[in-house]
Amino acid sequence: MKTIDKRLVPTPRIFNSSEFLLLIFTGFAAFFTYFCMYAFRKPFVAASYSEITGWEFILDYKSALIISQVLGYAFSKVVGIKVISELHPVQRGKLLILLILASHLALVAFAIVPAPYNVAMLFFNGLPLGMVWGLVFSYLEGRRLTEVLGAILCVSLIVSSGAVKAVAAYLMLEWKIPETWMPATVGVLFLPALFLSIFVLSKTPQPSQADISARKQRIPMSAKMRWRFLGETNLGLLALITAYVFLTAFRDFTDNFAAELWQALGHSEAPHIFLTSSLPVALVVLGSLALLVFVRNNYRAFQLNLLLVAAGGVTCITATLAFEGGAISGITWMIAINIGLYVGYVPFNCLLFERLVACTKSLGNAGFVIYLADSSGYIGSIGVMLYKTFAQPNLNWLQFTQQFCYATGFACILLMLFSLFFFTRLSRNYYSRSEHITTVAY
Numbered sequence: 001m002k003t004i005d006k007r008l009v010p011t012p013r014i015f016n017s018s019e020f021l022l023l024i025f026t027g028f029a030a031f032f033t034y035f036c037m038y039a040f041r042k043p044f045v046a047a048s049y050s051e052i053t054g055w056e057f058i059l060d061y062k063s064a065l066i067i068s069q070v071l072g073y074a075f076s077k078v079v080g081i082k083v084i085s086e087l088h089p090v091q092r093g094k095l096l097i098l099l100i101l102a103s104h105l106a107l108v109a110f111a112i113v114p115a116p117y118n119v120a121m122l123f124f125n126g127l128p129l130g131m132v133w134g135l136v137f138s139y140l141e142g143r144r145l146t147e148v149l150g151a152i153l154c155v156s157l158i159v160s161s162g163a164v165k166a167v168a169a170y171l172m173l174e175w176k177i178p179e180t181w182m183p184a185t186v187g188v189l190f191l192p193a194l195f196l197s198i199f200v201l202s203k204t205p206q207p208s209q210a211d212i213s214a215r216k217q218r219i220p221m222s223a224k225m226r227w228r229f230l231g232e233t234n235l236g237l238l239a240l241i242t243a244y245v246f247l248t249a250f251r252d253f254t255d256n257f258a259a260e261l262w263q264a265l266g267h268s269e270a271p272h273i274f275l276t277s278s279l280p281v282a283l284v285v286l287g288s289l290a291l292l293v294f295v296r297n298n299y300r301a302f303q304l305n306l307l308l309v310a311a312g313g314v315t316c317i318t319a320t321l322a323f324e325g326g327a328i329s330g331i332t333w334m335i336a337i338n339i340g341l342y343v344g345y346v347p348f349n350c351l352l353f354e355r356l357v358a359c360t361k362s363l364g365n366a367g368f369v370i371y372l373a374d375s376s377g378y379i380g381s382i383g384v385m386l387y388k389t390f391a392q393p394n395l396n397w398l399q400f401t402q403q404f405c406y407a408t409g410f411a412c413i414l415l416m417l418f419s420l421f422f423f424t425r426l427s428r429n430y431y432s433r434s435e436h437i438t439t440v441a442y
Contacts, residue, residue: 019145026204027152030136032197033096034153037132038160039167039190040103040125040183041069044110045256046168047179052115059389064119066256067385069126074378076130077371084134085221085368092135093202099128099135100194107184115180133374134367137350139204141357141366142218143211147301150350151289155282157349158342161255162278214296216357221364229362229369236422240348241373243309243415247345248377249384250408254341257397264398265330277331281338285346292351298358299427305352306416306423312344313412320405337405344412348373359427 044065052061059067087095106125110118140149168186171177177185207218221229230237254261288308295301319336322328328336353369388400395403 022143022205023145023148025200026139027149029197029200029204030140030149030153031156032193033136033201034132034156035160035163036190036194036197037100037129038156038164039194040100040107040187041073041129042161042164042255043168043186044069044122044183046165046259047172047182048259049115049179052179061116061119063385063389064116065122067382068119069122070252070378070382070385072123072126073130074375074382076127077375077378080131080134080371081226081368081375082223083131084138084371085226085365087135087138087367088220089138089206092138093198096132096135096198097195099131100191102128104184104187104191107187111178111181111184118180130374130378133349134371136201137370138365138367139201140350141354142207142215144214146215146354147289147292147351150354151286151346154289154342154346154349154351155286157346158282158285158338159278162258165258214358215298215354217363218357218365219363221368225362225364226368229360229364232360232362233356233426236419236426237369239415239419239422240352241376243344243412243419244348244373245377245380246408246411247309247341247348248374249381250404251341251345252378252381253384253388253404254338254401260397261334261401264396265334277335278338280335281342284339285342288343289346289351298355299423302352302355302359302423303420305347305355306420308347309344309352310413310416312340312342313409313416315340315343315409316405316412317409320402320409324402340409344408359423 045062047062049062049065103125106121106127110121110125112118113121136153137150140146140153143149164186167189168182171182171185172179207215292301292304295304316337319328319333319340322336323330323333349370350366353366353373357364357366357369384404388395392400
C-alpha cells in the first residue's frame with residue numbers, strides 16, 4: 001500500500017466526443033442567453049435623455065435611471081445569495097424565461113409612464129435580471145470544461161453591452177425610435193433568439209462522474225453550509241470580494257457612461273465604436289482564460305486566476321499612464337483599460353470562484369460565492385455613482401475615469417497579493433492533514 005497526494009492522481013483527458021458537443025452547444029447557448037439578456041438591461045444607456053427634465057434638483061435624469069436600475073439589480077443579487085445557492089436544476093429554464101419577460105414588461109411600462117416618474121420602472125427592470133447570470137452559470141459549473149465554457153459565457157459580458165448599444169443607437173438614428181420606446185423595441189428584437197438559446201441550454205446534461213472527480217460535486221447549499229464556507233475562507237474571501245467591488249464599480253461606470261466617454265474622446269457620431277472596440281478585448285480575455293482548462297490542479301489554477309486579476313490591474317495603470325503621457329491614442333487607451341478591466345473582472349464571475357469551491361473542504365456551489373461578491377459589487381457601484389454626482393460634480397467623465405482606473409488597478413494588485421498569501425497558507429494546512437491523502441494499491 002502506498003499513500004499519495006490526491007492532487008497527483010491522473011485525471012482523464014480533457015476532451016472526448018461528448019464533451020466536444022457539450023462545448024459547442026452548451027457554450028454557445030449560454031453565450032447567447034446572456035448576450036440576449038443585455039438587450040433588456042443596457043439599451044437605455046445608449047440614449048442621452050438630454051431633453052427630459054425633472055431630476056435636476058437631485059441629479060441628472062440619466063444618472064437617476066442608472067441608479068434606479070442598479071438598485072434593483074443589486075437587490076436581486078442579495079436575494080440571489082440564497083435563491084441561487086439553493087436552486088434545484090429542474091427549476092432553471094422556466095425561471096429564466098419568467099425573469100426576462102418580467103424585465104421586458106418593465107421596459108414597456110418605462111415607455112408608457114410619463115417622465116420623470118418612469119425612473120421607478122428601471123428598478124423593476126433590473127430586479128429580475130440580477131438572477132440571470134447565476135442561473136446560466138449553474139449549467140456550466142463543476143465540469144472539467146468549466147474554464148472553456150465559462151470563458152465563452154464571459155465573452156458575452158464584454159461584447160453584448162457594446163452590441164446592444166450599437167443596435168439601440170441605430171434604432172434611434174435610422175428608425176427614429178423615441179428614446180423612451182427604444183429599450184422595449186430592442187428587447188422585442190432579441191426575444192426569439194433568447195427563447196431558442198434557453199431551450200438549447202435547458203438540454204445540458206448533468207456533470208459526469210469524471211467531472212465530479214475532478215471538480216467535486218455541486219449541490220444546493222443550506223444556510224449552515226454557507227456559514228461553514230465563510231468560516232473556512234474568511235479573510236481571503238473578504239479580500240477577493242473587496243477587489244471585485246472595485247472592478248464591478250469601475251466596469252459599471254465605464255459601461256453606463258461609455259457614450260459620454262467616447263464623446264469626450266471625439267467619437268460621438270460612430271455607433272459602431274461600441275462594438276468594434278470590444279472585439280479585441282473579447283479575443284484577448286477569451287484566449288487567456290480558456291487556457292486555464294489545461295491546468296488540472298485546482299489550487300494552481302486558482303493561483304493563476306489571482307495573478308491574472310493582478311495583471312489586469314497593472315494593465316489599467318500602465319495604459320492610463322501612457323495615455324496621459326501622450327504615448328497612445330484615446331481609442332487604444334479605451335481598449336487597453338477594458339482588457340485590464342475584464343482580465344480582472346471576468347475570473348470572478350465564474351472561473352476564480354469555480355476553482356476556489358473545488359479547492360475547499362466545504363460542499364456547495366460557485367453560485368453562492370458569485371452572488372455574495374456580486375451583491376457587494378453592485379452596492380459599491382451605486383456608491384461610486386453617488387460619489388461622482390455629489391462629491392465630484394465638476395470633474396468631467398474622462399478625468400474621473402482616469403482616477404478611478406488608478407484606484408482599481410492598485411486595489412487589484414494589493415488585494416490579490418494578500419489573497420495569494422492567505423490561500424497559500426490555507427492550502428498548506430489542508431494538504432498536511434490525513435483527510436486529504438488517498439490510499440492507492442499497486
